């Protein structure tokens with residue numbers, strides 16, 4: 080063998096060939112990180128094979144510098160998964176594989192890496208910090224709850240799976256999905272002394288409390304956590320512990336799907352519908368979808384859990400491709416009974432909102448506080464008002480860099496764009512006509528907080544959203560105060576909806592859900608239903624009767640009707656019927672080609688070139704049943720000064736789509752290079768918004 084095939088983090092499809100030079104081929108088994116010269120610098124790559132010949136002319140082949148032999152090579156399964164992801168998302172293997180490596184392997188290796196790794200091996204992994212234990216487990220050793228029959232049945236079904244099996248664990252908030260995960264993990268680890276389990280959770284759910292709970296329940300095990308909040312040292316140590324099998328439980332956010340887990344025997348994806356599992360930049364992979372592939376490669380069961388599964392997952396379960404495990408929350412011990420709150424609509428046409436609040440909600444808030452109970456007010460819009468306007472000339476506070484309004488933040492006297500981060504002082508007078516009478520239009524959380532203070536004098540009202548939780552622990556302190564009963568009304572965005580178990584909340588007010596109800600994106604109803612069901616689930620969790628009041632102009636809308644009945648299956652059935660009729664995912668497979676440029680005509684121009692190439696492939700009979708749409712500006716057409724356009728491709732069969740994409744993108748790359756087209760372009764497979 081004279082050559083090594085190496086992948087590096089560049090958009091070049093084929094692995095690169097390097098001469099072995101002085102390197103011992105035995106030290107270059109596939110999966111070994113290597114240092115190679117690339118262009119004018121050295122880069123870290125991964126050896127993926129050895130070869131006797133190279134198609135490259137000898138003068139183009141440079142010698143490999145050295146293998147990086149600090150840990151065992153990456154396993155065959157890991158190589159297969161990253162290779163699969165690259166093929167599926169139509170990017171280079173190295174673009175998926177290299178970013179998944181820990182920082183110590185990605186950067187140019189420094190001296191003494193081996194000593195650092197030795198130190199990491201000696202240090203304990205996943206010992207709960209005093210902070211996490213103090214606020215979470217209250218110091219006491221946790222009692223393992225007795226499972227209800229339906230939970231036990233779910234655990235048994237997962238444990239009985241031999242090899243690859245897909246499960247959807249469908250259960251309302253509070254029905255005990257987490258206990259099923261923990262018991263399934265315990266059963267997996269007990270069955271095999273070397274087994275590893277992976278628990279993927281959305282970014283916002285990976286709290287110190289969850290980590291502390293898992294660690295407390297598995298006191299003898301090292302638990303590694305992998306998420307974007309770690310510093311390099313923490314990430315290196317967690318990655319290595321997983322790679323070497325010392326950590327048998329790995330909890331992480333989407334990037335953890337690419338962790339190296341040589342003895343993986345169980346994969347769990349909690350809140351599988353959460354959009355944060357889809358990467359928003361770089362390679363647009365879905366960690367949920369890759370978790371299924373990972374489990375298949377590992378011949379292990381995979382459990383997708385949700386109270387509001389994605390419609391793709393739900394359709395697969397309905398079709399029998401995933402085994403459906405259902406938790407109703409009923410039966411068994413009384414303390415885990417789930418009392419569903421009563422959901423009522425307030426018709427804004429009959430009860431117009433005043434300063435954002437309708438009278439029935441005001442009255443309900445007042446009586447809730449009088450009874451000494453707590454309330455939540457949910458509004459998915461931060462800031463004081465989404466726009467300010469000049470009544471004299473019609474000027475509106477547009478963001479200068481985006482095709483969107485800049486929101487008014489009152490306390491800071493600022494205009495802020497929630498899309499690109501642009502901010503400026505609020506003008507004292509209209510920039511167009513000089514009128515000093517500018518008015519705030521619409522309501523954000525800051526304004527509702529003000530309204531509540533006026534409507535409920537003496538009440539303890541607090542707000543929680545991204546603007547006032549920048550400080551570390553700020554959100555935690557606020558939620559602790561809520562738990563302690565030091566807050567009467569908590570107003571906030573999605574942050575109040577996720578994962579908190581407020582026992583004394585007897586009323587939830589929902590404002591302006593209509594905005595998302597009428598949004599253009601085809602996934603908007605699915606997201607709205609998931610969010611609202613989560614918000615609704617905050618009320619009455621200790622069993623007292625609770626109410627949810629939703630202000631709307633569309634009180635008869637089927638989505639709200641399904642919400643009022645807590646009926647996800649009905650909602651999903653209606654949505655899927657609509658998707659089928661409109662030829663939308665999951666009934667078609669789609670990819671979205673986007674182009675961005677300083678100039679819209681350049682962006683659209685590149686996509687038109689792509690469209691022509693695609694049409695030529697189809698005319699030549701080289702493409703199956705693929706449909707190519709016109710190039711159009713994206714819904715948010717300008718973002719941070721860049722114009723954006725999109726072109727949608729779809730096919731009834733996934734294999735047709737991918738066969739087309741391979742040829743189409745190859746043609747596009749050639750054309751972009753030969754015409755020196757400047758707009759940047761990106762392909763997203765299974766786009767999250769169309």
Ligand SMILES: [Zn+2]
Nearest residue numbers: 469472509512
């Ligand atoms: Zn004006």
Ligand SMILES: [Zn+2]
Nearest residue numbers: 478481496499
């Ligand atoms: Zn902007």
